[in-house]
Amino acid sequence: MGVSKLFGDTRALEHIDFRVEDGEFVSLLGASGCGKSTLLRILAGFERPTTGTVQIYQQDVTQWPPEKRPTNLVFQRGALFPHMTVRENIGYSLKLRRWTPSRIDARIEEMLALVRLDGLGDRAPSQLSGGQAQRVALARALASEPRVLLLDEPLSALDLKLRQQMQLELRAIQKRLGATFVFVTHDQTEALVMSDRIAIMNNGRIVQYGTPRDIYRRPNSVFVSDFVGATNLLSGVVGSIDGERIVLQTASGAFAAPKGTEQLRKGERAVLSLRPEAVRLHPGTGRTAEGSSVSGNIAEIIFQGNCVRIGTQILPDATIWAELRDDEADGLTPGDPVTLSWAESAAAVMKEEPQ
Amino acid sequence: MTNEPSTQSGQARLTLAAMIPASVFYAAFFAVPMVCLLVLSFWTTKSFVLIPGFSLANYVKVFTSPLYQALMLRTVGVALATTAIIVPTAFALAYCMRFVFERRGQLILQVVLLSLFSGYLVRIYAWRTILGKQGLLNSTLEWTGLINEPLEFLIYSNFAVVVTLSGLLLPLAVLPLYSAMLNVPRDHLEAARDLGAGRLHILRTVLVPMTLPGLRTAFAFSFLLAAGDFVTPSLVGGTQSMLIGNIVADQFRGIGSNWPLGAAMAFVVVAIMLAVYLSTTRLIRWVTRW
Ligand SMILES: Nc1ncnc2c1ncn2[C@@H]1O[C@H](COP(=O)(O)OP(=O)(O)O)[C@@H](O)[C@H]1O
Ligand SMILES: [Mg+2]
Numbered sequence: 001m002g003v004s005k006l007f008g009d010t011r012a013l014e015h016i017d018f019r020v021e022d023g024e025f026v027s028l029l030g031a032s033g034c035g036k037s038t039l040l041r042i043l044a045g046f047e048r049p050t051t052g053t054v055q056i057y058q059q060d061v062t063q064w065p066p067e068k069r070p071t072n073l074v075f076q077r078g079a080l081f082p083h084m085t086v087r088e089n090i091g092y093s094l095k096l097r098r099w100t101p102s103r104i105d106a107r108i109e110e111m112l113a114l115v116r117l118d119g120l121g122d123r124a125p126s127q128l129s130g131g132q133a134q135r136v137a138l139a140r141a142l143a144s145e146p147r148v149l150l151l152d153e154p155l156s157a158l159d160l161k162l163r164q165q166m167q168l169e170l171r172a173i174q175k176r177l178g179a180t181f182v183f184v185t186h187d188q189t190e191a192l193v194m195s196d197r198i199a200i201m202n203n204g205r206i207v208q209y210g211t212p213r214d215i216y217r218r219p220n221s222v223f224v225s226d227f228v229g230a231t232n233l234l235s236g237v238v239g240s241i242d243g244e245r246i247v248l249q250t251a252s253g254a255f256a257a258p259k260g261t262e263q264l265r266k267g268e269r270a271v272l273s274l275r276p277e278a279v280r281l282h283p284g285t286g287r288t289a290e291g292s293s294v295s296g297n298i299a300e301i302i303f304q305g306n307c308v309r310i311g312t313q314i315l316p317d318a319t320i321w322a323e324l325r326d327d328e329a330d331g332l333t334p335g336d337p338v339t340l341s342w343a344e345s346a347a348a349v350m351k352e353e354p355q
Numbered sequence: 356m357t358n359e360p361s362t363q364s365g366q367a368r369l370t371l372a373a374m375i376p377a378s379v380f381y382a383a384f385f386a387v388p389m390v391c392l393l394v395l396s397f398w399t400t401k402s403f404v405l406i407p408g409f410s411l412a413n414y415v416k417v418f419t420s421p422l423y424q425a426l427m428l429r430t431v432g433v434a435l436a437t438t439a440i441i442v443p444t445a446f447a448l449a450y451c452m453r454f455v456f457e458r459r460g461q462l463i464l465q466v467v468l469l470s471l472f473s474g475y476l477v478r479i480y481a482w483r484t485i486l487g488k489q490g491l492l493n494s495t496l497e498w499t500g501l502i503n504e505p506l507e508f509l510i511y512s513n514f515a516v517v518v519t520l521s522g523l524l525l526p527l528a529v530l531p532l533y534s535a536m537l538n539v540p541r542d543h544l545e546a547a548r549d550l551g552a553g554r555l556h557i558l559r560t561v562l563v564p565m566t567l568p569g570l571r572t573a574f575a576f577s578f579l580l581a582a583g584d585f586v587t588p589s590l591v592g593g594t595q596s597m598l599i600g601n602i603v604a605d606q607f608r609g610i611g612s613n614w615p616l617g618a619a620m621a622f623v624v625v626a627i628m629l630a631v632y633l634s635t636t637r638l639i640r641w642v643t644r645w
Contacts, residue, residue: 046545066549073549079542083564088645092560093550095645140550 012038014204016052020148020197025174025181027191030201031227036184039201040150043182044073056148072141074151078133080125086112086136087121093144111139114173131162138170142177149174151183155190167193188228192216200224216275220262222353225273232274232320235352238264246349248272252314255292257347269352278346279322281310282339283332291344294320298336301329312338396618405614413619423602423620430599430624431631433517434582440521441528441577442570449532449569450562454541464533467526475523479590482519486510486591511593519591520581527580528573535569563643571636578635582628599624 013035020026028036041047042054045066053062061069072093080089090111094104112118115135125133134154141149155163155170171194174181185191191198192212200208200215200223208215208224219225222233236250246259248270255272264270285295296314308329311319320340332338397409417423452460470478485491486509493505508514543565547557563570585600592598603624606617 044549046549066545067551067553071549073546075542075546077540077542079540079546081543081547081561081565083567084645092547092552092645096551096556144551 012204013042013049016204016206018199018206018209020180020182022057023178023180024196025171025183025194027183027185027195027198028201029185029188029191029198029228032186034201035204036186036201037152038204040073040152040182040184043148044071044150045069046073070147071150072144072146072148074134074137074141074149074154076153077157078125078137078154080128080133080136080140082125084125085121086117086123086125086128089125089136090121090139090143092140097144107143111143114142114176115139116169130158131166134158134166138173142173142179146179148180148182151181153184153186156185156187163190164193170194192228198228200227202227218260218348219273219350220260221350222271222273225348225350230276230321232276232279234272234274234318234320236270236272238266238268238270238349241266245344248349252294252318255347256344257349258345260348260350262350264349264351270349271352273348273350274320274342274346276309276321276323278342279320280341281312281322281324281328281332282341283336285337285339291342292347293339293341295337295339296320298332298334298338301332301334312340314340392618392621395615396622398615400613400615403612413616414623416616417620417623423599426597426599426602427624427627429513429596430582431627433513433520433596433598434578434628435631436517437520437524437581438574438578440517441525442573444521445525445528445532445573445577446566446570448529449536452529452533453536453539454544460533464529467529471526475586478523479519479587482515482522483510483591486515486518510591511596513592513596515591515593516588516596516598519587520584521577523587524577524580527576531569531572531576532566533569535566539565559643560645563639564645567639567643570639574635575632578632579628582624 016039028039030036038047042049045061045064045068049062053060055061056070066073080086081092084092087108090108091104094107099107108121109118112121115138117132117135117139120128120132125136128136134157137154138151151170155166158166167190170181170183183191183194192215195212197209197211198215199206202223208220210218215224215228219228219231225231226233234248234250234252234255236248236255239247239249239254241247241259241264244259245256246264247254247256250272257272294314296312298310299313299319300309300311302309302311303326306326308324308326310322310324310329310332312322313319322340395405396413397411399406399408399410399412448463452463456463483490487493488505488507488510490510492509493502496502497505539562543561544557547561552560582598583600585598585604588596588598588601599620603617603620605611606613606620
């Protein structure tokens with residue numbers, strides 16, 4: 001399909017080509033301004049793509065206006081109608097579809113129960129908390145049983161605790177209804193927690209599309225590995241490639257990693273990405289049994305509550321971060337010589353991106 | 356926790372204290388003159404001399420005189436016609452300023468404000484040069500050959516009064532409506548559309564209810580100010596275009612003046628206008644019910 005979108009000279013989306021399966025929870029994840037909302041609004045019908053087509057269930061809806069599409073949108077700040085009660089908000093689309101009053105009432109009760117707001121039907125939107133308002137917005141959008149629900153950062157205005165709770169609820173509701181959700185967020189944890197698949201966006205393109213596990217473990221670019229979760233990056237030159245194994249020559253030694261999906265040639269510049277939680281830390285400078293290792297001195301220790309992050313300087317301009325349980329870090333102080341090790345399979349090699 | 360009630364009553368006291376200056380101002384410049392006028396409306400005159408007392412004679416006269424009844428009716432009609440032109444026009448203009456022109460809407464706002472500062476009489480005379488027998492409109496129409504003779508009804512008629520009042524009061528209605536539109540997020544209009552509402556439906560069930568305070572103010576400005584105007588009818592109106600304001604004004608100046616009668620008339624006018632205003636706003640709410 002290859003959807004693209006231009007606003008004047010600004011290219012907001014470039015050759016987007018992706019497909020969502022029926023009943024899937026897909027997140028569009030990317031930094032602010034990368035085109036997530038624009039893509040969602042193209043799906044909803046508020047923007048027309050400059051080129052390309054949009055299909056929903058094999059039907060070309062590119063020229064359909066939003067009011068005709070089988071999609072509903074949940075807005076970032078809810079956009080509840082302030083002059084209507086919760087009940088009237090939820091029933092809005094049903095009344096437009098000329099349902100009978102008794103059927104509307106039954107559906108509203110069903111929706112209120114679904115979002116766990118039984119008994120609040122007669123409140124005005126101004127009498128709701130932020131979390132409750134977003135639940136009503138969700139109920140309003142789901143009431144007419146859209147084939148696809150589109151959500152534009154609906155949780156971003158909530159505080160962390162509530163957000164985490166709502167993430168799980170939203171996911172549970174989606175599973176219960178078996179509905180297709182396309183969810184926009186800039187929060188990588190949120191995307192990892194909720195999604196069946198994640199589309200990582202950068203500068204109007206989808207740079208990787210896959211399951212949360214795939215994306216976390218096998219990022220296909222420096223951008224993705226850096227954006228999703230914290231990572232250590234070591235750049236070097238591809239030394240040798242044999243079978244499923246690739247060896248990268250870096251300033252601090254040669255490290256092996258599984259060959260990724262990316263086509264790399266010998267002698268090409270590449271980057272090794274290593275998750276902090278995959279790095280083990282041993283006091284002293286001896287060799288270790290594990291696949292790859294490197295020595296250095298502890299430069300920084302950051303206590304984070306459930307874990308401790310330790311930065312080890314392996315070269316004057318290179319630090320590798322390791323994530324340890326709190327008790328594992330007992331007795332370590334900055335300046336200590338340590339050896340870092342990791343399993344070969346925990347590392348990923350990818351093309352270096354021109355910055 | 357325990358001192359919360361006292362804090363609250365402390366705040367209430369503070370709010371009351373803050374209202375004192377406004378209340379004094381309001382009493383001095385609005386309430387006192389109104390009360391004086393009310394008392395005056397129960398007095399009588401004899402040979403142009405005021406006689407204090409309590410008589411309903413003035414009110415009886417206002418309600419029984421066919422002349423005054425006709426004037427009242429015409430005034431309500433002219434004011435409603437003016438409002439029917441102004442409010443939809445101002446609503447559409449404010450909508451465009453907010454949702455079509457967006458940033459550039461501010462520019463139109465400057466123009467609207469500028470027109471307000473250009474003076475009441477100047478603008479009435481401007482309309483006279485447009486609507487007059489040899490005015491802009493007539494000469495243009497004659498020049499294009501659409502008409503052979505000047506259209507008589509363009510000036511010195513009820514038509515001229517309504518058009519001129521509309522032109523005069525339009526900016527006053529645009530201001531509250533634009534400010535009400537600014538409080539309507541685009542999201543809400545899009546949400547309605549997304550849920551399946553067509554344009555008219557969005558207008559009726561979302562845009563009008565969400566701009567209701569602005570609509571009420573715009574309606575009040577145009578209706579009440581049009582109903583109270585007496586300068587416009589005397590400058591562009593014909594012999595059959597006098598409004599109740601002209602008669603009220605006559606009771607307060609020159610020969611044949613009768614202050615108590617004028618005061619009674621003024622109160623009746625205010626009461627009728629308020630009744631029309633309230634029933635119309637009810638009507639709007641009923642039409643937009645969901
Ligand atoms: N209506 C518009 N007119 C012009 N540029 C726009 C418009 N909407 C979005 N853009 C631009 O398109 C890009 C993507 O915006 P958006 O989709 O809102 O990003 P995101 O939701 O990922 O933060 C941004 O550079 C933004 O400035
Ligand atoms: Mg956005």
